[in-house]
Amino acid sequence: AQTVTQSQPEMSVQEAETVTLSCTYDTSESDYYLFWYKQPPSRQMILVIRQEAYKQQNATENRFSVNFQKAAKSFSLKISDSQLGDAAMYFCAYRRGVGGTSYGKLTFGQGTILTVHP
Amino acid sequence: GAVVSQHPSRVICKSGTSVKIECRSLDFQATTMFWYRQFPKQSLMLMATSNEGSKATYEQGVEKDKFLINHASLTLSTLTVTSAHPEDSSFYICSTRAGGRADTQYFGPGTRLTVL
Numbered sequence: 001a002q003t004v005t006q007s008q009p010e011m012s013v014q015e016a017e018t019v020t021l022s023c024t025y026d027t028s029e030s031d032y033y034l035f036w037y038k039q040p041p042s043r044q045m046i047l048v049i050r051q052e053a054y055k056q057q058n059a060t061e062n063r064f065s066v067n068f069q070k071a072a073k074s075f076s077l078k079i080s081d082s083q084l085g086d087a088a089m090y091f092c093a094y095r096r097g098v099g100g101t102s103y104g105k106l107t108f109g110q111g112t113i114l115t116v117h118p
Numbered sequence: 119g120a121v122v123s124q125h126p127s128r129v130i131c132k133s134g135t136s137v138k139i140e141c142r143s144l145d146f147q148a149t150t151m152f153w154y155r156q157f158p159k160q161s162l163m164l165m166a167t168s169n170e171g172s173k174a175t176y177e178q179g180v181e182k183d184k185f186l187i188n189h190a191s192l193t194l195s196t197l198t199v200t201s202a203h204p205e206d207s208s209f210y211i212c213s214t215r216a217g218g219r220a221d222t223q224y225f226g227p228g229t230r231l232t233v234l
Contacts, residue, residue: 043209045162045225091161104150104215106223108161 002027004094006109013082014117020067021077021112023092031097034068035106036077040088048090051075053097079114087116121145122214124226131202132234139197139229141212147192148214152223153185156209168195202233 003026013019025034036048051059051068058066063083067076079086092109121144131137141151149170154162166187167175174187184206186198199206209230213223 043156043211043228045211045213047222050222089159104223105152105164105167106162106213107164110161111159113159 002029002032002094002096002107004092004107004109006090006092006112008112009110010113010115012115012117013079015082015084017082018078018080019082019114021079021090021092021114023075023077023109025073025075025092025094025109027073027094027096029096033095033097034066034075035093035095036064036066036075037091037093037108038086038088039091039111040085045091049077082116084116084118087114089113122212122224122226124210124212124229126229127227128230128232130232130234133203134201136198136200137202137231139199139210139212139231141195141197141214141226143193143214143224146214148195149192150215151189151195152213152215153187153195153197154211154213156211156228158209162211165197199231202231204233207231207233 005024032053034051038046038048049059049061049064058068063080065078089111091111093106095106123142125140151168153165155165156162164177165180168187168189170189170192176182189195209228211228212226215223
């Protein structure tokens, strides 16, 4: 079974600074996707960024970027120029590639609460 | 992104009653919907996978007779918590998948259930 681990229950950052959230995962599969989701106080899950395992290039979405280390099974999220609106709970998630009864299922990490200080 | 709605957004019920939560995909046909449960400051735990026109697939440890799932159309899945008890109080979230290898899941806004 796949597992996703976020070892930082809480993180804080000053506004305009950079913060990195850690995530490791365990899988025996070669075809999978990794995601970072944001859950603000409204509790609406918002997709932040997605990485396909077969792509070596790290995904980037504006101020958000990932450091995908496939061999180490590590998938960290870097938030640059942090804004007050970035304050939320962040979840790392894993999804297998194609096929099988578990196709489409997301396995989430424990979450990291990010606080942004003005 | 796609729009997914859930109804109701919050519900309070008495112990022993049943509660139905609806999850609707508003702008695309969702062949598969997922139901998650989330306790305060904890992660999302998958409860079941709902496939249109077939029986839901439940995760280990989830009582299928207690959490009834019906996916009667490509835009609607329902989760019924039967004979609810205080320990069923939680935040329930659905997500939908449009299909395809590189598809993205879209999440509903969630339903907060409180059982007195």
